[in-house]
Each structure stands twice: as C-alpha cells, then as structure tokens.
Amino acid sequence: MKVERELSARKFTSYSDKEAFVQGVFSNVAKHYDIMNTILSFHQDAYWRRFAVKQLGLQPGNRLLDVACGTGMLTKEALRQEPTLSVEALDFSPEMLQHGEQRLAKAGLLDRVNLVEGDAMSLPYHKDSFDCAMSAFALRNVPDVMQALKEMKRVVKPGGRVVTLELAKPTAFGFKQLYYLYFEHILPVLGKLSKDNSSYAWLPESLRRYPHQSQVLTMFEEAGYKEATYYELTGGIVAVHVGVVPEEV
Incomplete structure (x- = not known):
C-alpha cells in the first residue's frame, strides 16, 4: 500500500507537473490499456462508448474532434x-497514439481519421473548427477541467455538442461501498498482477480527486455551455455529460 499512500499525499505544483506524471502513466499502460479497461469495467465499457457517442447527435459529413483519444476506441x-x-x-x-493508429488501420478507418499529438489544455485548432467534440476518461487526468471544457467549447461551432464520458461517484447505499472496496482494495491487486502497480494506483486516486458528477455539471454551465445535463450509467460508475455550444450574442 506504500505506492497508494505516496500518490494520495502527492501534490501537483503546476500544470506541467501533473501533465508529465499522467503522461508517464499512460505511456506505461498503453500496451494493455484496452484489455484492462474491459476487465475493470466488467465489460461495460463498450456500452458506455455507444451511449456517449449517441449523445453527439452525429450527422453525415460532420467534422468531429476526439480529445485525449487514447487508443482510438471512442473514435x-x-x-x-x-x-x-x-x-x-x-x-x-x-504510445497511446501508436496503438490507436494500429487499431484504426486494422479496422480500415485511417482514411477518416487524422491522429494528432497535442494538448487538451491548448487545442491546436481555430475557433469553430468542428461540428462536435467528445472525450472519454480524460477530465480526471487534465491539469484543469474548466480549461479543457472551455477549449472544447472554443473549437466547436455554435449549436454543436460536447460530450464527455468519465468515471463518476455512485451514491446508492451498498453499491457505493462495493464500488470503493473494488477501487481501493481489488484494483491495486490487479495493478500488481499487471506489474504496473503505480500506474493503476493512480486510477482510484484520480477518482478521489475528481469532482462529483453534479459538480462537473456546474462546471459545464460555468464554462458557458447551454442545455447542460448528465446521465449516470451502470449505477453511477460513470457519467456522460453533454453541453451545447451557444450562439454568439
């Protein structure tokens, strides 16, 4: 439990400090990221992605941004x-982009996708560049959630949707206790089995630091989205937040 205690006590002193740490985590887990996600989510991750994408209201020919795309599963x-x-x-x-490229190439989808190494805190795109934007399991890991939300809003056209899928904090009695038992005691064992205890120890720690889904909704509203709402899936294990970019006044 030494690693878990060290992570719990760790304070990030700057954007770059957290960014460097999290980048190291994802570099370490890239090779087995997808299979571990499926195991850790009890095979619910595919359903979560389907639900999240449906909230975008995609139309033929849309230009879509996937922020923190990882290995390309949401894309x-x-x-x-x-x-x-x-x-x-x-x-x-x-490392994640490399695995994403391999996945998308195998599926014959690379002609529809441009893979870019970049920062969610400062997206390398002009204002109103996309019809919609999405992100999965990224907000817990960015240095500033509000900045990430504002950046996605900046690059999406008025009327377009921004959808995020992220781990959440269930509140139902009994289910909540089982969830945290799993995260705090069983997950570290799985991390040890994967021989990457420190990276998987970050998962429960990042959730502990992350706001409740109702607070994230408030952040969507404060970032300037209209019609902001969220959906809890699988008993509140994850939440899908949706916001619409408003027309300029």
Missing part, C-alpha cells in the same frame, strides 16, 4: 455509428 465507435465522419483524434501520449 472507432463514432465511425461505426456515422461512417461519413471526418475525425481529428488528439492525444498527448505518443
């Missing part, structure tokens, strides 16, 4: 639902 689901999309898939981890 792949978006193209399954709307094959005519053009997707910019951005991540700050070269």
Whole structure:
C-alpha cells in the first residue's frame, strides 16, 4: 500500500507537473490499456462508448474532434455509428497514439481519421473548427477541467455538442461501498498482477480527486455551455455529460 499512500499525499505544483506524471502513466499502460479497461469495467465499457457517442447527435459529413483519444476506441465507435465522419483524434501520449493508429488501420478507418499529438489544455485548432467534440476518461487526468471544457467549447461551432464520458461517484447505499472496496482494495491487486502497480494506483486516486458528477455539471454551465445535463450509467460508475455550444450574442 506504500505506492497508494505516496500518490494520495502527492501534490501537483503546476500544470506541467501533473501533465508529465499522467503522461508517464499512460505511456506505461498503453500496451494493455484496452484489455484492462474491459476487465475493470466488467465489460461495460463498450456500452458506455455507444451511449456517449449517441449523445453527439452525429450527422453525415460532420467534422468531429476526439480529445485525449487514447487508443482510438471512442473514435472507432463514432465511425461505426456515422461512417461519413471526418475525425481529428488528439492525444498527448505518443504510445497511446501508436496503438490507436494500429487499431484504426486494422479496422480500415485511417482514411477518416487524422491522429494528432497535442494538448487538451491548448487545442491546436481555430475557433469553430468542428461540428462536435467528445472525450472519454480524460477530465480526471487534465491539469484543469474548466480549461479543457472551455477549449472544447472554443473549437466547436455554435449549436454543436460536447460530450464527455468519465468515471463518476455512485451514491446508492451498498453499491457505493462495493464500488470503493473494488477501487481501493481489488484494483491495486490487479495493478500488481499487471506489474504496473503505480500506474493503476493512480486510477482510484484520480477518482478521489475528481469532482462529483453534479459538480462537473456546474462546471459545464460555468464554462458557458447551454442545455447542460448528465446521465449516470451502470449505477453511477460513470457519467456522460453533454453541453451545447451557444450562439454568439
């Protein structure tokens, strides 16, 4: 439990400090990221992605941004639902992008996707560049959630949707206790089995530091989104937040 205690006590002194730490985590887990996600989510992750993508309201020919695209699983689901999309898939981890490129190439989708190494805190795109934007399991890991939300809002056209999928904090009695038992005691064992205890110890620690889904909704509203709402899935294990970019006044 030494690693867990060290992470719990760790304070990030700057944007770059947390960014460097998290980048190291994802570089370490890139090779087995997808299979571990499926195991840790009890095979619910595919359903979560399907639900999240549906909230985008995709239309033929839309230009879509996938922020912190990881290994391309969410991008792949978006193209399954709307094959005519053009997707910019951005991540700050070269290792994750490499695995994403392999996945998308195997699926014959690379002609629809441009993979970009970049920072969610400062997206390398002009204002109103996309019809919509999405992100999965990124907000817990960015240095500043509000900045990430504002950046996605900046690059999406008025009327477009921004959808995020993220771990959440269940509140139902009994389920809540089982959830945290799993995260705090069983997950570290799985991390040890994967021989990457420190990276998987970050998962429960990042959730502990992350706001409740109702607070994230408030952040969507404060960032300037209209019609902001969220959906809890699988007993509140994850939450999908949706916001619409308002028309300029």
